[in-house]
Amino acid sequence: MGEFCIQCNHVTLSYENRVVVSDLSFTVEQGDYLCIIGENGTGKSTLMKGLLGLKKPAAGSIVLGDSIRRSQIGYVPQQTPVQRDFPASVREVVLSGCLNSRGFLPGYGAKEKALAEEKMALLGLLDLQKKSFRELSGGQQQRVLLARSLCAARQLILLDEPTAGLDPLVTEEFYHLLLDLNQELKITVVMVSHAIEEALGHADHILYLSQNSYFYGTTQEYQNSDIGERFLHRCKKER
Amino acid sequence: MAAYFCEMLSYPFMVRALIVGTLVSLCAALLGVSLVLKRYSMIGDGLSHVGFGALAVASALQMAPLALAVPVVILAAFFLLRLNESGRLRGDAATAVFSTGALAVGIMVGSVTTGMNSDLNSYLFGSILAVSKTDVAIGVGLSLAVLILYLFFYEKLFAVTFDETFARATGMKVELYHTLLASLTAIVVVLGMRMMGALLISSLMVFPALCAMRLFRSYRSVMIGAVVFSLLGFLVGIGISFWFGTPAGASIVVVELSVFVLCLFFTWGRGK
Numbered sequence: 001m002g003e004f005c006i007q008c009n010h011v012t013l014s015y016e017n018r019v020v021v022s023d024l025s026f027t028v029e030q031g032d033y034l035c036i037i038g039e040n041g042t043g044k045s046t047l048m049k050g051l052l053g054l055k056k057p058a059a060g061s062i063v064l065g066d067s068i069r070r071s072q073i074g075y076v077p078q079q080t081p082v083q084r085d086f087p088a089s090v091r092e093v094v095l096s097g098c099l100n101s102r103g104f105l106p107g108y109g110a111k112e113k114a115l116a117e118e119k120m121a122l123l124g125l126l127d128l129q130k131k132s133f134r135e136l137s138g139g140q141q142q143r144v145l146l147a148r149s150l151c152a153a154r155q156l157i158l159l160d161e162p163t164a165g166l167d168p169l170v171t172e173e174f175y176h177l178l179l180d181l182n183q184e185l186k187i188t189v190v191m192v193s194h195a196i197e198e199a200l201g202h203a204d205h206i207l208y209l210s211q212n213s214y215f216y217g218t219t220q221e222y223q224n225s226d227i228g229e230r231f232l233h234r235c236k237k238e239r
Numbered sequence: 240m241a242a243y244f245c246e247m248l249s250y251p252f253m254v255r256a257l258i259v260g261t262l263v264s265l266c267a268a269l270l271g272v273s274l275v276l277k278r279y280s281m282i283g284d285g286l287s288h289v290g291f292g293a294l295a296v297a298s299a300l301q302m303a304p305l306a307l308a309v310p311v312v313i314l315a316a317f318f319l320l321r322l323n324e325s326g327r328l329r330g331d332a333a334t335a336v337f338s339t340g341a342l343a344v345g346i347m348v349g350s351v352t353t354g355m356n357s358d359l360n361s362y363l364f365g366s367i368l369a370v371s372k373t374d375v376a377i378g379v380g381l382s383l384a385v386l387i388l389y390l391f392f393y394e395k396l397f398a399v400t401f402d403e404t405f406a407r408a409t410g411m412k413v414e415l416y417h418t419l420l421a422s423l424t425a426i427v428v429v430l431g432m433r434m435m436g437a438l439l440i441s442s443l444m445v446f447p448a449l450c451a452m453r454l455f456r457s458y459r460s461v462m463i464g465a466v467v468f469s470l471l472g473f474l475v476g477i478g479i480s481f482w483f484g485t486p487a488g489a490s491i492v493v494v495e496l497s498v499f500v501l502c503l504f505f506t507w508g509r510g511k
Contacts, residue, residue, distance in 0.1 A: 052408040071410030077402060086276060086401055089457035096398040100409040106391045132456035152409045 004065050005030050005156055005188045006051060011060035015046045019058070026207060026216040030065065030155065033182045033189045035199035038209035038231075044192045045078075047209070048160045051190065067155065071100045074153025076145045076162045083141075084134060090144050091129040094120055097151030112151075119147040123177070139170035143177070150181075157181075159191040163198075171195050175202045196235050247481050255375045256367040256434060256487070260473050262382035263431040264443060268469035269389050270424050271444030272451070272461055276400050281334045282319055282421065283441035286428045288338035289315040291437035292345035293429075294362045299352040305377050308429045315341070316421035324417075342437075365436030365488030367480065378430050385423045392419060397458055435488035446495035447472065450502045468498060 006028040013021040020043030028034055036044050049055040050062055053070050064070065074097075097119075098112035108116075120126050123143050128136065133144060142162050149157050159178075163171040175198040181187045193199040199206070206222040208215040208231060215227050222228040247253050274280055290312045297307040315337060322333040349359040361369050370378070389396070398406045399416045407413050424444075432440045451464030476491030483490075 052404075054404070054407055073408060075405050075408040077404050080402075082276065082278070083401065087452050087456060087458060087461045088397070088401060089459075092397065092458050093401065096394065096401060097405075097409075099394060099398050099406075099411065102394075106393065108394065130457075135456070148405070152405075158408075 003030050003067070004028065005032070005068060006065070006190070007063040009061050009063070011047075011050065011062060012058045013043060013046050013050050013055060014058050015043065020046050021050075021209065023060070024209075024214055025060075028188060028190060028205070030188055031182070031186050032205050033179065033203045034205040034207060035191050035193045035203035036207045036209065037193055037196060037199055038214075039211075042209040042211060044209055045160060048158060048192050051158055072152065072154050072156075074149030074151075074157035076142065076149050076157065076159040078161050078164055079138075079141065079145075086133055088133050089129065090120070090125055090131055090133060090136070091116065093133050093144050094125070094129075094147045094151060097148035100152050115151055116147075119150045122150070123147045137170075138166045139174065142166070142174060146177070150187075153187070155186075156188045156190070159189070161192050161194055163193075163195055168195075171198055175199070178202065196232070200232075243482075247478070252368055252370065253477075253481065255370045255372070256477065259370050259375055259378040259382075259430065260367075260434055260477060260487075261470065262379060262386075263427060263434070264447075264469040264473040265466055266382050266385045266389070266423070266427045267431060267440075267443040268447040268465040269386070269462060270420070270427055271446075271448035271469075272458075272465050273396055273400050273420055274424065274444055275448040275452070277420075279323075279420075279424075280441065280445050281331060282316070282323075283424055283428060283444050285319060285334035285338035286312050286316055286425055287432050287437045287440045288345075289341040290429045290432050290440075291362050292341035292348075294432075294437075295345035295349040295359055298359070299348050303373070304433075305374065305429065309381070309426060312425040312429050313422050316425040317418065320417055320421050361436075362432065363437055364486055365432070365434050365439060367434055367477065367487045369433045374433065381426050381430055385426055388419065389423060392416065396420065435491065436486070439488040439492050442492045442495060443469065443473075446492070446499050450495075450499050453502045453506045468495070472498060 004027050008024055008026050011021065011024045012019060036047065038044055046055065050057055052073065052075060094116045095108055095112065098108060098115055102108065102112060120129055123146060125143060125147055128140065133141060136144065163174050166174070178189050178191070179202045182189050200219055200223065203219055206217065206219050208222060208228065213227070215222060215225060223232070274283055290308050293308040293311040294304050297304045319334060319337060395411065395416055398411065399413050403413055428440055431443055435443055447465040447469035450468045451461045455461045455464045472491055472495040476494040477487055479485060479494065480487040480490040
């Protein structure tokens with residue numbers, strides 16, 4: 001492949017006037033499956049906002065590859081309480097991912113409807129499409145949000161702790177699903193993750209953030225590094 | 240029943256009230272769903288108090304009431320949203336400050352210039368007699384504008400309400416749609432408050448939305464449901480008001496409250 005998707009050059013990001021990420025540099029290549037891990041308060045979600053273009057870096061730059069447009073990044077959020085009791089059908093939610101290709105025109109065209117059908121079929125949601133979003137299980141809700149993000153994205157999806165609050169089995173399933181999308185459709189996946197084991201089991205690259213340093217490399221490199229061993233050891237002890 | 244209905248329509252003021260009221264209830268129901276889901280319900284209430292202040296000042300200055308109230312309330316909606324988003328003053332506190340402040344200014348201006356006359360009284364509690372011929376023209380024009388704008392941006396407003404961050408990440412101008420929502424709300428509040436009263440207009444938005452959200456599952460059906468509940472509440476309420484001589488606003492709210500209680504009753508045990 002060779003072409004990059006996202007390039008961070010000496011990026012510094014702050015959150016409420018406090019620097020949380022400083023001098024961070026890494027490059028995500030097309031087709032990568034990257035998990036961003038680390039303790040709470042190390043700026044993972046802030047970095048995600050930066051990658052989405054919702055937050056300007058205080059220093060350095062975040063550059064997207066030539067073939068990717070800002071509006072064509074898929075995003076799967078942490079769930080908000082507003083969404084949990086939102087009266088909307090699965091179909092309506094997935095369709096709303098197509099809005100970025102619709103411009104100012106009202107309604108959805110045949111093209112958008114076909115796209116939504118395709119993504120729902122891909123993620124096995126066709127049977128659920130008339131169901132209400134709030135009646136689904138947590139895992140199903142995340143699959144719906146994933147389908148929506150695939151409607152918006154061609155090549156790259158960003159996920160912010162999508163499995164928070166889900167049980168381990170469903171979490172494992174979700175990571176596996178992402179791996180399938182990554183390998184079969186060549187979609188680049190960048191995910192902030194709390195589920196360390198699943199992240200190591202599926203991702204090919206790891207970005208580890210800690211208070212004052214970071215590590216970026218392949219999963220293998222990370223597991224063999226000092227910084228990685230220490231963190232993983234600590235995680236195991238806590239369990 | 241038919242004879243009764245004909246009698247109601249034989250009064251020109253009733254016809255005017257029905258025309259404006261139907262359109263305003265329609266708009267209020269649509270906007271209400273967005274407001275409730277966005278947790279903006281109190282903004283409607285706050286705006287109605289600002290509207291009262293503006294109407295009191297307009298009548299003191301002998302100006303056309305709507306000509307002053309519509310722009311002032313849109314401006315207030317703008318400020319309330321900004322305050323809500325900047326987080327300097329907590330959203331609900333900001334709304335409370337705004338609404339009671341404007342209410343107090345309205346009462347002061349009113350009592351100094353004209354005294355608390357029936358005009359101001361009708362702004363607070365509403366009156367179907369308050370709808371004049373020019374009000375009908377302005378009311379019909381503005382509510383049609385609200386309706387068309389809302390339906391034109393229906394999908395976008397859905398996306399912004401469901402998931403602001405996603406909408407922003409995919410390049411939507413979220414602030415623009417928030418402003419649109421607030422401005423449309425401001426217009427509907429001002430149009431509705433002559434009939435419903437400043438103290439009661441926000442219920443026209445909130446009750447139908449809450450009822451529909453309990454009963455329906457998709458966004459579209461919630462929308463349609465809210466419109467049906469709203470029109471039903473309005474027509475039955477105004478019928479009661481005409482028959483028993485009760486104030487229109489309160490009658491409509493009482494009908495909607497009863498419908499809401501019925502909805503709660505029927506969906507009991509279904510969780511949501």
